[in-house]
Amino acid sequence: MSRPYKIPESVLVVIHTAQLEVLLIERADRPGFWQSVTGSKDSVDELFLETAVREVEEETGIAVRNLPFEQEQVAGLVTISAHVPLENLKDWQLSNVYDIYPVWQHRYGPDVTRNTEHVFGLRVPRDIPVVLAPREHLNFVWLPYRxxxxxxxxxxxxxxxxxxPKYVDRAG
Incomplete structure (x- = not known):
């Protein structure tokens, strides 16, 4: 069975601290290519906010939740996951339309050449645990935003x- 084509609508989530440090992750399929969290919608009906929440957790292990904290039951033990409140995820109301890189063109339909990317910011504590999806990313680094x-x-x-700096809420 062939995989369905990717939907050419995606999110870009800039994960950052209140001090303007940014989390970058290195692609496993392209070592040396560093980026923020990105990912396409799973379905046409998926909201961009849902896509952002899902991609952040899949790629970094950071859960974005409505609850002040979340307990998980794993093998009979109660653990608290790495999480941040949903209010820390901000839709910047920005979108970029760009040509799909040729190396990834095969993931899209034959006539699809452009992707629309919706930008979000996610404020997290600097010491939050980051657990990368090993099939997607090799390393991570925190850097000053520039x-x-x-x-x-x-x-x-x-x-x-x-x-x-334009979008960050340094008070929260």
Missing amino acids: EAADKCFSASNAEAILLL
Whole structure:
């Protein structure tokens, strides 16, 4: 059975601290390509907020939840997951339309050449545990936002990171 084509609508989530440090992750399929969390909608009906929450957890292990904390039952033990409140996830009301990189074109339908990316910011504590999805990412690093922007391979990702001071709520 062949995999369905990706939906050419995605999210970009800039994970950051109140001190403007940004979490970057290195792609497993392209070592040396550093980026923020990105991912496509799973279905046409999936809300961008839902996509952002899902992708952050899949790629970093950070759960974004409505509850002040969440307990999970794992093998009979109660654990508290790495999480942040949903209110820390902000839709920046920005979107970028860009040409899909040729290396990833095969994931999309034959006539699809452009993707629309919706930008979010997620404020987290600096010491939050990060657990990467090993099939997707090799390493992570926290960098001051300007250095993070310089390290990104994607121009739209770098531009979003440079906008961070405009969107960050340093009080919270």
